[in-house]
Amino acid sequence: MNMLATPARLSTADDDFDAQFKARLHWSADTDAAIEQRVADILADVQQRGDAAVLDYTARFDGLGAAAMAELELTQAELKAAFDGLSAVQRDALQAAARRVRSYHEAQKKASGESWSYRDEDGTLLGQKVTPLDRVGIYVPGGKAAYPSSVLMNAIPAHVAGVGEIIMVVPTPKGEKNALVLAAAYVAGVTRAFTIGGAQAVAALAYGTQTVPKVDKITGPGNAYVASAKKRVFGTVGIDMIAGPSEILVLADGTTPADWVAMDLFSQAEHDELAQSILLCPDAAYIDQVQAAINRLLPQMPRAEIIAKSLTGRGALIHTRSMEEACAISNRIAPEHLEVSSNAPHRWEPLLKHAGAIFLGAYTSESLGDYCAGPNHVLPTSGTARFSSPLGVYDFQKRSSLIEVSEQGAQVLGKIAAELAYGEGLQAHARAAEMRLQTVPEMRMSP
Ligand SMILES: NC(=O)c1ccc[n+]([C@@H]2O[C@H](COP(=O)([O-])OP(=O)(O)OC[C@H]3O[C@@H](n4cnc5c(N)ncnc54)[C@H](O)[C@@H]3O)[C@@H](O)[C@H]2O)c1
Ligand SMILES: N[C@H](CO)Cc1c[nH]c[nH+]1
Ligand SMILES: [Zn+2]
DSSP states (O other): OOOOOOOEEEETTSTTHHHHHHHHHSOOHHHHHHHHHHHHHHHHHHHHHTHHHHHHHHHHHHOOOOSSGGGGEEOHHHHHHHHHTSOHHHHHHHHHHHHHHHHHHHHHHHHHOSOEEEEOTTSOEEEEEEEEOSEEEEEOOOSSSOOHHHHHHHHHHHHHHTOSEEEEEOOOGGGOOOHHHHHHHHHHTOSEEEOOOHHHHHHHHHHOOSSSOOOSEEEOOOOHHHHHHHHHHBTTBEEOOOOOSOEEEEEEOSOSOHHHHHHHHHHHHTTOTTOEEEEEESOHHHHHHHHHHHHHHGGGOTTHHHHHHHHHHHOEEEEOSOHHHHHHHHHHHOOSEEEEESSOHHHHGGGOOOOSEEEESTTOOHHHHHHTSSSOOOOOOTTGGGTOOOOOGGGGEEEEEEEEOOHHHHHHHHHHHHHHHHHHTOHHHHHHHHTTSSSOOOOOSOO
């Protein structure tokens, strides 16, 4: 089959660049609306019918029939057997990745995830108490590919945070279980695991069913159905972020071999037809070389069809006037992954503000970050890196303020609080503060 991958060729010098660029960035509103409606229906049905609805949707969307939810639960023995059954090379790779991811997240916890407090001169104690969540649900995608790495990326930071129970959901289309996914769940210490996916799995975790326990928060990436479902259950449970179809933006100065860049663009396109791969470069001849590499390398790829659809439907090769302009456009896109494919990456890094993860230099292939560099690969997509951060230990923790006012401190704070409370017309607040004063004033009725 002669497959073509033709990303849109844009130039910032074109008069209609802005319009073309906007049209490329967002997928069709029709697709969005159809997905949104279906997800809303699935969530309502699972909320009402519980296990029965989850079983129906699992049969329909994943081709996996079961008479009861218990059949869709993976036992700890099954997880361990999967680990024991791996080849030594696979086991070593899984454990090496797990070690690196754990070290990174332990450092993250030390840097910003610990409780702290201080005392005022009068002995008043103020601080922040950090506690892990009791029970979380981790979504591991499984529709078009299997993601053992996503098991590690979700479960390890949860463990490092000290979460009590980790409930994993992962679709297994036609019931085909991926041994590495099961083994990763064993290595990462998942508490319970179910072979369900999509909006129905998110609903089961958010509302709880007869079999699936309700969780406090749902984390993890997924396709457009999963992303939409997470958005809708937010409030009933916490969510980490919207981590939808993968994205890569390569900012190239033309010094990296064009084949490397073409393959990096493929690496995210092969996830999903809705994935987005974009190249920004001030050198038109280099962009030609990358397109030629795409044409030459595509037929070698087993997932050529998905790559071609993703690159043709959502990809772009954008010629910019300069690297500075490329950086500015990258900030507008706020991509999930940003590769600075340059021989002077630190020259451009200070100009880059919005991205889930920034990969510096030609040797830092984004794919290393997907598996084993250490930082989390669950990252904000669809421009949400403007206000969201990578999944981390902090997503599995919450904070409570700690306040212990000394008798001496109450004399100062009581007067301030009472004054402001009278100003708000809230007498009980004022009196509660004044009762702790050594000389209790007469009750005031107005400011
Ligand atoms: N941002 C990240 O950190 C990150 C990490 C890994 C993967 N990803 C992304 O996650 C996604 C994984 O997608 P996937 O499809 O392989 O697996 P998935 O598990 O996210 O989705 C599969 C589920 O989607 C549901 N579904 C599919 N078609 C449906 C339909 N027509 N109607 C209703 N439900 C339907 C099914 O229930 C199925 O179980 C990809 O987009 C990939 O790019 C992102
Ligand atoms: N690139 C994905 C995040 O968008 C993560 C991943 C897992 N496996 C391969 N890739
Ligand atoms: Zn990837």
